[in-house]
Amino acid sequence: MAPISRGFRGRRSDVDPGRLPPGQYLTPDFPVLSAGPTPRTDLATWTLTIDGAVDEPRTWSWDEFLALPSETFTVDIHCVTKWSKLDTTWTGVSLDALLDGVETEAEFVVAWCDGDYTTNLPLEDVTGGRAWVAHTYDGEPLEAEHGGPARLLVPHLYFWKSAKWLRRLTLRPDDEPGFWESVGYHNYGDPWREQRYWSD
Amino acid sequence: MTPRGPLVWRTATIGAVKEETPHARTLSLEVPGWPGHRAGQHVDLRLTAEDGYQAQRSYSISSAPEAGSVEVTVELVDDGEVSPYLVEDARPGDQFEVRGPIGGHFSWSVDEGGPVVLVAGGSGLAPLMSMLRHRAARASQADARLLVSARSPRDALYRDELEELEPRAGLLVAWTFTREPPPGWLGFAGRVDAEMLTAVGPGPQARPRCFVCGPTPFVEHVANLLVDAGHDPHLIHAERFGPTGG
Numbered sequence: 484m485a486p487i488s489r490g491f492r493g494r495r496s497d498v499d500p501g502r503l504p505p506g507q508y509l510t511p512d513f514p515v516l517s518a519g520p521t522p523r524t525d526l527a528t529w530t531l532t533i534d535g536a537v538d539e540p541r542t543w544s545w546d547e548f549l550a551l552p553s554e555t556f557t558v559d560i561h562c563v564t565k566w567s568k569l570d571t572t573w574t575g576v577s578l579d580a581l582l583d584g585v586e587t588e589a590e591f592v593v594a595w596c597d598g599d600y601t602t603n604l605p606l607e608d609v610t611g612g613r614a615w616v617a618h619t620y621d622g623e624p625l626e627a628e629h630g631g632p633a634r635l636l637v638p639h640l641y642f643w644k645s646a647k648w649l650r651r652l653t654l655r656p657d658d659e660p661g662f663w664e665s666v667g668y669h670n671y672g673d674p675w676r677e678q679r680y681w682s683d
Numbered sequence: 684m685t686p687r688g689p690l691v692w693r694t695a696t697i698g699a700v701k702e703e704t705p706h707a708r709t710l711s712l713e714v715p716g717w718p719g720h721r722a723g724q725h726v727d728l729r730l731t732a733e734d735g736y737q738a739q740r741s742y743s744i745s746s747a748p749e750a751g752s753v754e755v756t757v758e759l760v761d762d763g764e765v766s767p768y769l770v771e772d773a774r775p776g777d778q779f780e781v782r783g784p785i786g787g788h789f790s791w792s793v794d795e796g797g798p799v800v801l802v803a804g805g806s807g808l809a810p811l812m813s814m815l816r817h818r819a820a821r822a823s824q825a826d827a828r829l830l831v832s833a834r835s836p837r838d839a840l841y842r843d844e845l846e847e848l849e850p851r852a853g854l855l856v857a858w859t860f861t862r863e864p865p866p867g868w869l870g871f872a873g874r875v876d877a878e879m880l881t882a883v884g885p886g887p888q889a890r891p892r893c894f895v896c897g898p899t900p901f902v903e904h905v906a907n908l909l910v911d912a913g914h915d916p917h918l919i920h921a922e923r924f925g926p927t928g929g
Contacts, residue, residue, distance in 0.1 A: 485737070486694050486778035488730040493738050494764045506729075506739045508764065515899045515923050518788050520906035520916050565739050598916065628903055666787035667690075679727075680785065682689035 498569070502559055504674035507567040514566055515628045518662070522597035522648050524632055531616065531633065533581060535653035536589040541581075545632065551576045554615065558638035560645070561674040573636055575617030578609045581652075589654035593661060594635050597648040602661035603670070604637065604644055606654065613639055616649055641672040641679070688718060692729060692780040697773055698752060703840050707758040707806060708770055709745065712781065714753050720744055720784035722817040723791055723810045723894065723922075726753065729780040730765060740765045743896070743922070744784065745809040745841075747816035753781070756840060758806040789894060789922045793818055797825030797853070798885050802875065802905050804832045804897020808840050810922065811896060815848060824853040826891075828883045831856070832875050832901065835863035857883050875901075877908050887913035896922040 496509050503509065526545045534540035543551070555574045561567045593603050608614065617636045618625055625631035630647030637644045643663050664670050669678035677683060699711040720726075725743045746754035757769040791799060791814050801811040808831055818827060833839040839858065849856045859871035859879060871879050885891050893914060895905045902923045909919050 485692070485729065485731040485780055487733055488768070488773075488779045489777050490772050491730045491732050491738075491768050491779075493730065493732050493736050495736060506737070508738065515903070517921065517923070519921055520910050520919050521903060522916070523910075564741055628899075662788075667785065680690045680782075682691075 502569060503567055504561055505677045506679075507561055507565055507674065510566040510568055513568060513571075513629065514562070514564075516562065516564060516643075517598075517647060518600065519598050521627050524597055524627070524648065526632060529632060529650075531581075531649065532651045533585065533654070534651065535593075535655055536587050537654055538586050541585070548576065548616075548633070549618065552580055553618075555619075556615070558636075560638050560642050562642040563668065563672070563679050567674075572621050573615065573617040574619035574622075575615035575633070575636060577612060578614045578616070578652075579612060581616065582610065585654075587654050589656055591655045591658045593653045593655060593659055594646040594649055595651035595653065596646050597650055600646060600648070600662050602635075602644050602646045603659055603664055604640070605658075605671075608640065609635075609637060613637065639673075641669075641674050643668065644672050690782050690785070692782045693717065695728075695753070695779055695781040697775050697777045700773070700775060703756060704838050706770070706838070707756055707840060709754050709756045710769060710773065711746075712753045712755070714781055717753055718784070720748050720753070721787070721790040721792060722748060722814040723789045724784035724786045724813075725810070726755065726781050726783035727785060728755070728765070728769075729782075730768065731779070738765050741785070743810035743813070745812045745816075747813055747820045749817065749820035756806060756809045756812075789896070789920050791817075791892065791894065793821045793823035793825055795892075797827055798889050798891035799825065799827050800880075800883070800885070800891045800893040800909075801827065801829045802832075802880075802893070802895045802897075803829070804875075804901030804905070805834075805838070806840060807895075807897030807901070807922070807924070809896075811894060812841050814894070815845070815854070818854070819848055819851065824851070826853050826885065828855045828885065828891075829857065830859065830871075830875065830879060830883045832859050832861055832897070834861050836860065836865050837863075855883065875905055875908070877912060880905075880908055880912060887915070890915065890918060893919045894922075895919065897924070899923040
């Protein structure tokens with residue numbers, strides 16, 4: 484039994500409880516979280532690569548990436564630091580499109596980013612219309628502090644899985660913990676099961 | 684960092700309350716079973732109302748790992764949900780839950796040595812204070828430089844304690860007051876700039892680990908200045924917090 488905090492009333496939000504995972508609160512802002520400085524990325528040399536357990540690695544330049552079919556979608560996002568933001572609108576390329584025609588036995592993917600951030604995900608969580616590489620937020624080019632020029636977006640997992648400054652997706656037969664996953668955060672990170680830390 | 688055991692919610696009882704500024708206070712928590720922490724780590728708090736409603740927030744730990752209790756310094760967030768309770772209502776004997784410690788990236792031990800550059804904006808000083816208290820508790824002479832940005836001396840956290848710590852070999856403490864420097868103040872004034880960081884030092888050639896904590900725009904600004912000055916981005920550790928919802 485949790486102890487009652489004498490005199491604490493809290494402020495209930497009137498949001499549909501079906502949209503706010505346990506332990507989260509709503510924010511109208513868009514907080515920024517990252518472990519180091521915001522990288523400086525030159526679009527002239529930017530590339531996105533899919534490699535690892537694939538027949539042939541694929542690489543796109545910025546212009547080639549923007550020429551891929553984009554989708555605009557509206558999703559709720561949930562950060563492990565407890566804030567959630569509803570109805571965020573992004574434009575990006577679905578991973579289904581990026582992986583179209585790729586032959587692989589891989590079951591996992593590691594996202595590599597500028598600044599050497601990494602995060603790991605099961606491949607099935609980034610396919611089937613559940614993940615994108617987003618380049619636009621709310622109709623504007625994605626700002627660097629929010630992960631621009633392009634970030635992974637996997638809204639059904641805690642937001643650290645939506646790696647900022649994405650540059651490479653490495654497909655792997657086995658799972659390899661990423662940056663936060665190696666220092667005590669949950670390996671999978673489902674906000675609805677409140678999988679914040681390794682033992683959750 | 685190897686996890687030491689499951690992160691479980693533990694009951695925390697407020698032991699002592701210290702008013703730090705008109706808008707911030709430090710709660711000293713008694714947490715039976717607390718596994719210990721590294722300087723710079725944070726803790727999750729969970730408050731429960733009488734009808735079972737719960738709210739969670741994260742706070743940096745400001746006490747040294749060597750201290751007997753877990754201390755958090757909470758600054759009032761206008762329109763916040765949890766901070767008004769902790770800053771204005773909570774009193775010794777009140778209880779909530781905590782779990783932790785959490786975070787391994789933004790932490791430092793004297794065993795890792797210096798130099799370290801610590802740059803704080805407002806209550807971003809809390810985890811850096813844990814590092815300096817840890818350094819003092821271990822009688823370390825590791826080269827440590829602290830630059831704190833506060834609006835005015837009235838808003839400055841831990842200023843007396845930092846004055847007492849500073850004469851120790853190897854520690855430099857500098858303040859910049861962004862709105863109201865005290866009369867006759869000869870130190871820095873205004874927003875942190877490249878000149879201040881150079882004066883505080885040490886420069887990039889010494890390869891210091893840099894820890895920057897504060898509101899998001901502050902951390903973005905300072906981290907950019909450090910990168911511009913030639914510091915290796917891999918040595919810059921950032922902890923950003925938004926003024927949201929706290």
